[in-house]
Amino acid sequence: xxxxxxxxxxxxxxxxxxxxxxxxxxxxxxxxxxxxxxxxxxxxxxxxxxxxxxxxxxxxxxxxxxxxxxxxxxxxxxxxxxxxxxxxxxxxxxxxxxxxxxxxxxxxxxxxxxxxxxxxxxxxxxxxxxxxxxxxxxxxxxxxxxxxxxxxxxxxxxxxxxxxxxxxxxxxxxxxxxxxxxxxxxxxxxxxxxxxxxxxxxxxxxxxxxxxxxxxxxxxxxxxxxxxxxxxxxxxxxxxxxxxxxxxxxxxxxxxxxxxxxxxxxxxxxxxxxxxxxxxxxxxxxxxxxxxxxxxxxxxxxxxxxxxxxxxxxxxxxxxxxxxxxxxxxxxxxxxxxxxxxxxxxxxxxxxxxxxxxxxxxxxxxxxxxxxxxxxxxx
Amino acid sequence: xxxxxxxxxxxxxxxxxxxxxxxxxxxxxxxxxxxxxxxxxxxxxxxxxxxxxxxxxxxxxxxxxxxxxxxxxxxxxxxxxxxxxxxxxxxxxxxxxxxxxxxxxxxxxxxxxxxxxxxxxxxxxxxxxxxxxxxxxxxxxxxxxxxxxxxxxxxxxxxxxxxxxxxxxxxxxxxxxxxxxxxxxxxxxxxxxxxxxxxxxxxxxxxxxxxxxxxxxxxxxxxxxxxxxxxxxxxxxxxxxxxxxxxxxxxx
Numbered sequence: 001x002x003x004x005x006x007x008x009x010x011x012x013x014x015x016x017x018x019x020x021x022x023x024x025x026x027x028x029x030x031x032x033x034x035x036x037x038x039x040x041x042x043x044x045x046x047x048x049x050x051x052x053x054x055x056x057x058x059x060x061x062x063x064x065x066x067x068x069x070x071x072x073x074x075x076x077x078x079x080x081x082x083x084x085x086x087x088x089x090x091x092x093x094x095x096x097x098x099x100x101x102x103x104x105x106x107x108x109x110x111x112x113x114x115x116x117x118x119x120x121x122x123x124x125x126x127x128x129x130x131x132x133x134x135x136x137x138x139x140x141x142x143x144x145x146x147x148x149x150x151x152x153x154x155x156x157x158x159x160x161x162x163x164x165x166x167x168x169x170x171x172x173x174x175x176x177x178x179x180x181x182x183x184x185x186x187x188x189x190x191x192x193x194x195x196x197x198x199x200x201x202x203x204x205x206x207x208x209x210x211x212x213x214x215x216x217x218x219x220x221x222x223x224x225x226x227x228x229x230x231x232x233x234x235x236x237x238x239x240x241x242x243x244x245x246x247x248x249x250x251x252x253x254x255x256x257x258x259x260x261x262x263x264x265x266x267x268x269x270x271x272x273x274x275x276x277x278x279x280x281x282x283x284x285x286x287x288x289x290x291x292x293x294x295x296x297x298x299x300x301x302x303x304x305x306x307x308x309x310x311x312x313x314x315x316x317x318x319x320x321x322x323x324x325x326x327x328x329x330x331x332x333x334x335x336x337x338x339x340x341x342x343x344x345x346x347x348x349x350x351x352x353x354x355x356x357x358x359x360x361x362x363x364x365x366x367x368x369x370x371x372x373x374x375x376x377x378x379x
Numbered sequence: 380x381x382x383x384x385x386x387x388x389x390x391x392x393x394x395x396x397x398x399x400x401x402x403x404x405x406x407x408x409x410x411x412x413x414x415x416x417x418x419x420x421x422x423x424x425x426x427x428x429x430x431x432x433x434x435x436x437x438x439x440x441x442x443x444x445x446x447x448x449x450x451x452x453x454x455x456x457x458x459x460x461x462x463x464x465x466x467x468x469x470x471x472x473x474x475x476x477x478x479x480x481x482x483x484x485x486x487x488x489x490x491x492x493x494x495x496x497x498x499x500x501x502x503x504x505x506x507x508x509x510x511x512x513x514x515x516x517x518x519x520x521x522x523x524x525x526x527x528x529x530x531x532x533x534x535x536x537x538x539x540x541x542x543x544x545x546x547x548x549x550x551x552x553x554x555x556x557x558x559x560x561x562x563x564x565x566x567x568x569x570x571x572x573x574x575x576x577x578x579x580x581x582x583x584x585x586x587x588x589x590x591x592x593x594x595x596x597x598x599x600x601x602x603x604x605x606x607x608x609x610x611x612x613x614x615x616x617x618x619x620x621x622x623x624x625x626x627x628x629x630x631x
Contacts (some may be wrong), residue, residue: 254445
């Protein structure tokens with residue numbers, strides 16, 4: 001309510017079994033709102049009271065807080081079965097009071113303020129997590145089935161959508177991928193150089209950078225960048241489509257949203273990621289080259305020949321295969337969160353955040369699986 | 380009809396006559412749209428089933444359900460057009476997926492459907508480039524793409540001005556008469572209800588079931604149910620069935 005409207009002063013007085021609530025104008029307007037507790041205390045002190053009556057001795061300037069107070073008094077009188085006389089109130093206040101009381105509170109609509117017991121909350125949390133995990137695996141399974149359908153040529157799939165997604169994931173992402181991977185190569189070489197120089201083994205910086213890049217950093221960093229850039233966009237796109245019922249429209253035409261919406265995005269990322277990984281490999285190794293040439297007095301030819309000497313095809317392929325796998329994970333995370341999104345703006349934002357978190361977690365977890373596997377298989 | 384343990388509606392038994400316009404009416408939150416979602420395969424009912432031509436919809440396999448859905452067209456609130464496609468592509472997609480027609484025929488049919496709803500010349504517009512009323516009409520063109528036997532409309536007049544809304548009602552009547560389609564409309568827009576409905580059900584959020592069934596005009600004339608009368612007269616009259624003739628005239 002407007003601050004300029006002065007609130008009222010309150011005086012309570014008991015007379016002939018009726019509690020008189022006297023409201024008068026508050027010239028300062030700075031006092032707090034009139035509280036129903038004063039009335040409650042007065043009623044407690046006078047058990048013989050059978051009714052409540054309002055009185056305004058002078059015209060009062062009333063605001064929402066005054067009406068809220070009057071409504072509280074009305075509730076109190078109902079609670080204690082007292083007769084309420086409103087005729088002493090200004091006409092506007094009476095009308096607003098009647099309006100506020102016109103529709104009784106729906107008991108079943110009110111949310112319980114009680115916190116459920118600890119074990120109930122724990123149980124609900126566990127059941128919720130189990131359902132979410134189950135839904136995630138079902139989504140993963142649906143995607144793999146959709147991929148098989150595509151390979152058999154039976155998927156409801158438009159290559160035009162896949163090419164559009166390829167454009168978004170590939171060429172449009174080259175700049176940020178180049179910058180991040182160049183810096184990572186540079187940092188790897190710099191940190192390595194400081195240590196290797198102490199042992200007089202500066203020449204091995206090329207080995208360090210190239211192996212780390214090919215096997216780990218290029219594919220992982222590219223995956224994480226695409227997760228933030230493309231996975232989030234997928235979640236937002238599909239979440240918004242869910243809000244506007246576009247996904248429901250697909251379902252009513254018996255068109256599978258997984259095949260029509262998720263599959264093109266997944267195929268795009270799986271196809272593009274290996275190429276982006278090779279691009280990231282080259283850029284990152286170039287970053288190392290810059291440090292090697294400028295700080296370690298290693299010549300360009302020497303650096304390149306060491307890279308060529310140390311790099312094995314299996315390390316290169318490991319990175320490329322990992323990249324494609326990360327592409328699958330990023331697409332799954334983004335699309336899954338988008339498809340699971342609620343139907344509000346906040347829910348779409350939450351889906352986007354969850355997509356990035358899920359994607360990055362999945363990349364790091366699967367990177368660990370790859371590390372164990374490659375060690376076991378001696379790759 | 381339920382969400383978890385919260386029951387929205389129970390004991391919903393009704394049938395829709397072929398070739399008629401059937402209106403599901405009720406106050407906001409009474410479960411009209413949820414009932415529609417059960418009918419068009421978006422949400423399985425917690426109990427019970429939907430039958431088309433006497434054949435079960437929810438107790439059958441996915442393939443049969445998909446086959447039934449091909450006979451249905453759904454118009455969502457505000458059209459729910461696929462935003463990354465032009466209007467023509469929106470109408471073409473179901474045709475591409477479910478017919479083996481050559482691309483030229485598909486394009487032609489899509490243009491025809493858009494022309495039927497008055498969107499001739501807007502084929503290459505994206506949904507974001509046209510008005511709300513046009514989007515609803517384009518949604519209708521898409522719903523008609525596969526020449527469905529049954530058309531479902533979810534609050535078609537929501538957010539439309541009275542003239543556009545009235546034109547849409549005329550269009551619905553025209554389509555029913557010319558295509559012979561059965562139409563199921565979920566709405567609480569009184570002018571639409573009185574203009575188009577052959578038959579209707581009135582859902583009540585308090586009793587959580589069907590409160591009245593029949594032609595809305597006849598219900599208004601003969602029903603003594605205060606709640607239904609209040610709904611059909613915008614709360615102006617709850618006693619009946621003798622009613623104020625001016626009110627009746629304005630309602631009808």
